[in-house]
Amino acid sequence: MSSIDVARVKADFPILKRVVNGHPLVFLDSAASAQKPIQVLEAMDRLARESYANVHRGVYTIAEEASAKFEASRAAVARFIGAPSTREVIFLRNATEAINLVAYSWARSNLVEGDAIVLTEMEHHANVVPWLMLAEERGIELRWAPITSDFVLDLDGLDELLHNAKLLAVTASSNVLGTINDIPLLVQAAHAAGALVLVDACQSVPHLVTDITAWDADFVAFSAHKMLGPSGIGALWARSELLEAMPPFLGGGEMIRDVTKTGFTTNELPWKFEAGTPAITEAIGWHAAIDYLEDLGMDNVRAHEVSITDYALGALEANFEDRITIYGPRDPAARGSAVSFLLQEIHAHDVSQVLDEYGVCVRAGHHCAKPLMRVLGVPATSRASFYIYNDEDDVDALVSALKNAEKFFAI
């Protein structure tokens, strides 16, 4: 039995009523971006109709209302991840911008030539390219924690990799493999070696109970659009003493306390890092998304995903046997709901194209994780990812469409 009433949840998502190519939409690409419930759409609409104004500037009624709602959203985000203070939650465009902020502001003022950063082979490009750019510019050494044949991090050489390193940048859950990493354990090892830890939490905050206090990490990046919220807003959480010491990232309005012809002083946290008019409407949408997930209960969300992922892995194995290769841990309790696979020799784009004919949306390609694809030795995979609005019928639709793809491309 599911811990979530999926039929009721589905009814809250207008887009799931769509028909594509004569078939009801089966959306299995939430790892790329999730769909939005009516509650999120209505919250954003209501703001625009009733209380929209720029935040932290006007003294008129609707400006005060917009500012209060904007800051209430920040408080909701902080509560959702277990942050001790709203001062530590910086609103940015997305997790990518959050990681870049750390790379530009913290790393460029703390790292010098010869310093080392440890990454893992399962990182998304967002947690790779900012460090490659830094490495090229500053002569920073990048070290890569490998994965095992079971698609988990190989911890055997971890202490050696972390020796004298300044930062460990690691994903909490792989967007390709689904693997959930043991963040508290990694943080403990990194801190023991004197390294700080940045966690890419894009694939974990939407799906798991998050308690960043228990993680004890230093920087955590995540986005709203993967957790039922709108695109265009995400957040960086960081320990306030780090944020206090870091130079500002982008310059402009909001992030200043005072500006003269010859200089400026920065605003207090968190606004010090929020230059320019922020994503106001999106922040309000994010708050509604968090309310929605909290109403369901993140324990229930996780239990549902474990159950649906278990069903999906079983169905794929039972129907395609040795004709399918699944890249990721088999134990649904040790992984998220992103299931990457290759069906025979059929290219992922061809699979995806046939699936679309049946209204089934999956991601095909390298999933912004080309270093990982090279380790796996494949140019591309298909990926089905499940969320609160997916049920066993959706998995059955996937299996049925995959059977048609197999028939279509039979050699």
Place this chain on the structure above:
Amino acid sequence: MSGLEDLYREIILDHYRAPRNRGELPVPPAVKSEGFNPLCGDEVVLYLDVDDGVVTDLKIAGQGCSISQASTSMMSAAVKGKTIAEVRQLTRAFKALMSIHESKLEGEQDGSDLEDDLKGVRLGDLEALQGVVKFPVRIKCATLAWNTLIQGLDEAT
């Protein structure tokens, strides 16, 4: 299944399942040319023998989706034995089949001249790829072979 059958015509699936001219040629005298679609991982490798302005032989390697690999196979069958001038004209005609807009941007001539220029070109089997136009993200899969070919010819001449 009509949309799919428009994209994956039988002749395309035939080239995908049994690609023509697979292999390599010794470099030199052959010119090797490689093309990638970084987004989807399609890869086309061409070996071209060009003698006295004629594509005397070519072999293909690489991997990718059915459209990219079938298009490469069909291209190889279409250009073998043709003069470079004919191959360039055929390339323009094929790109026009995929998207006239792209040809106008890249062509040296304006649109009307281009269309006149292409009137006499017979695409034959290549016309089976016309269905790709309805699937915009796949156009680059179909054109990869031809872009890689032009890159190789530029190098060979």
